[in-house]
Amino acid sequence: MEPLGTSTTTSSRFNHTVNSTGGSCPWEVGDKARLCRFLCYGSEGDIYTAREEGQVSAESATALLSLLQEGRGAEVVEEIKRFTQDERTVRLGPCFFALALCSQHSDLKTRQAAFKALKEVCREPAHLFSFVQYKKELRESMKCGIWGRALRKAVSDWYNQQEPMSLAAAVTRCKQREGWTHQDLLRLSHTKPANEAIALISKYVTKGWKEVQAAYSDKENSAEVVKVLSYLEVVEKVKHSCDQTEVITLIEEHNLEREQLLTDHLKSKQVWRALLKEMPLQSVLKLLGNMTSRKILEPGSSETQAVCERLQSETALKKAKIHPFGMLLASENYKRGQGFQGKTKWEPDNGILKAMDAAFYKSFTNVEPVGGRFVVAVDVSTSLSSIVPGTTISTAVAAAAITMIFAKTEADTHVLAYSEGALVPCSFSADMTLAQATFELVKIPGGSTDCTLPITWATENGKAVDVFIILTNNPLWMFTASPVDTLKMHRQELGANSKLVMCGLTSIGHALADTEDRGLVSICGFDLGALTVIRNLAQDLI
Template sequence: MKPSGSTMISSSSNHTLNSTGGGCPWEVSDKARLCRFLCYGSEGDLYTAREEGHVTMESAGTLLSMLQEGRGAEVVEEIKRFTQDGRAVGLGPSFFALALCSQHSELKTRQAAFKALKEVCRDPAHLFSFIQNKKELKEGMKCGIWGRALRKAVSDWYNEQDAMNLAAAVTKCKQREGWSHQDLLRLSHTKPANEAIALICKYVTKGWKEVQLAYSDKENSEEVVKVLSYLEVVEKVKHSCDETEVVNLIEEHKLEREQLLTDHLKSKPVWRALLKDMPLQSVLRILGKMTSNNILEPGSSETQDICDRIQSETALTKAKIHPFNILLSSENYKRGQGYQGKTKWEPDRSILKAMDSAFYKSFTNVEPVGKRFLVAVDVSTSLSSIVPGTSVSTAVAAAAITMVFAKTEADTHVLAYSEGALVPCSISADMTLAQATFELVKIPGGSTDCTLPITWATENGKAVDVFIILTNNPLWTFTASPVRSLKKHRQKSGANSKLVMCGLTSIGHAIADTEDRGLVSICGFDLGALSVIRNIAQDLI
């Protein structure tokens, strides 16, 4: 319900604020637009959770402008930062941008792009994506891609790898997006830098039999012998129908499921062997499938081992698992059914308990930003709906997001608001997720005014760097413009305040259209949304 005297803000509204009272510019710069593009594939102020659309030239206007202005080296540096520092929601925009730089008319830009190839494309899947982007750009730009510079860059990518790492990489990720290692080695005319790389190149282009013929009677170096032995194991498992032998090879040589045949993955012992050293992120994704197939059975040693790994502080730290990632996996597992297909399972209590423990332990993986946060939850409508694309209710999501900041940022204030006023809310850092969720759902609903938290902070002399407003309401209502309210807070507090407006149930409409760099809208919520919040808090987008 829209309260009287309030203002509805939609994509058609446009409020421009070029500076605060302190003279700090808030106009969205070209660099900020570029960084938004690298972060989530759009230059606008709207991030839509779980939207993995194909990046196009139309969405990269500022990127193109910066290249035309001779700022290509600056663009490449930002691409490197976003890929290396984990700032991006997804890496697709970075591969597109690097491909575009590598085909620009200015020599310095092309050189910078090719020099950065290995730093940006750290595994074969990245490299294949970069090459595919170049192919698609070639079709639009009417220029070739396999010139001397690309041939050298791709050759260097292979030649500068550690031989054993490369042997594992080419056997785990053989092809992607229509490209294979055989294609890239042939088109780049790669000349191997050493004997071990030469062995891998021969294996990729000629096959295992040719390798055996070429190296069986030779005096080989220690490194070549190691690579030969590894490739022999990979070939052996590919031709083995003996379940016991496959399990032994997996356990002894740390083989992964990408190196096995489809028939191998029908075996329970094979899956149990794979689970022992499978990356924790991958384990969390397939818990439902493993329970459904009775690979993880109640009370079994395998289930106990998985539970120990899930809640191991060492394992969680090594995998850099974020608490919101644990929550998404836990709620999905609790659901007992996959999003696609007919896979169903009875959630195992011990696994659920382990994931609950992991949720709290993983907070140590969240690096504090060190800013003053105010997290405000709109309880004017029921928080019982589901965040699109997840199994998480909006109440649990709001409580979890609040906890992430309350537990990891030293200066975090939590508010709830309803019926046109702020309401008491006692969420604290020492609460459990269930307790925090209960605090939110017990508050009665009413009308919405999303500027209330900003007004409260301004009137109470509370300087805030980042306002995070969470609502279940897909439409925002305000008694005043959020940009005007934010500007007033900046002027009175002296803080470079920013506003993140998150519609938890929104599925993609613009909540606010503004040229104020300090305001970003989020539709839905996922792990990427937390990256967006972190980036805006640190003035990166």
């Protein structure tokens, strides 16, 4: 892997290549950098606030509009495709909004590129519904319709280019979102089905099952049509069945999912246990508390044992792309015994907790290294006993977990702790358990905060660093010098393309400084998305 600073990623075409002088010009925040921040986390600024779903609007996408006015719409669309396909986003909404904006720009080539990219960017029905809704919202201010020839063709192509069985499953799992249904989109787009199987699905969505039966019962149908017809018949049968045994049989034989069942079906423990067998691991993690509360997962049961085995399977963890920090969040939430919303409570199962603990360590293999030179510095000057907002994790555990992630996955990582105006001894090692790492951090006495210390240490010791990650509990810092100036000095003296990430683990909104330096990002709170932001910054993508 190429070292940081010599990246040949596409974003380097739009931003200056950083030179060894470390001057202000190479780090200027241009429109392309702002666009990439927007696509990543929905804001053009250098502050990422964890778990915050900001309102996406044209007012928050000024760089995007500027690039479109410069005639660079085709490049913008390519960047949208890359961010969605390479999983560079914290949330997908900003990418759908940006594509919608491109699709109704005055430049013909931009519009064509946006509509051509629709299927690649909007891979699920929910994505398509979001895109159409953004177009509606953007058009409302213009007092005109949205269903022109280009959108009709793009939506028609979205349906026609799907594999029929995948489309049949998709339209029965996700029937509506954002006030739109498949019936709406097929009708408004005047879709002409590309083949008999798509025609069958279109008729089912727009006319209903009875009309499908009448139209296809006496026909000579192709093998593919028969396959889709049989699947839709199963979906209809389960919708109208009150027989628990029949519902369970249909789930097991046809891999039906929770979204395809009736609410009444989900009152049955046996139905849940049938769903659990093929339920995606990400869904299992989200529903662990619910299933424990409903007594679907009981101590020592075969279902609980099967869940524990899946959680400890490296193959299952890899397939589901479980990140160690995501597993930690799920584990701490389950351990809490109560949901954040509603009145659902449960008694955490010790077997499941042990399996989740094992899964945390096994999932480190899912983290792809960036390959840079990292310094992760933990501010132990204030008590690390606070809770990270929106989670059940203490700041001490969060700091230890974040530190472990980099220490275990990046070969060139230095871990530092600082307090009372100086670095303090910290016997941290990558092979520690989370409990040991947490203890190592909290045993150090507190004092005043100075986040420039790790940068100064690296400069004085001739240690060139690509990314400094500063973890602190308190977002209110005392500086002996400006962090921005200290970072610039490190760049100049060591010829490094250094970046700085300031993480205020308990902060709900702060900025490190009023700076236009592309190498600085502030993170308020912490979640899985924060690691995506750090990774993108390290790879020169935002």
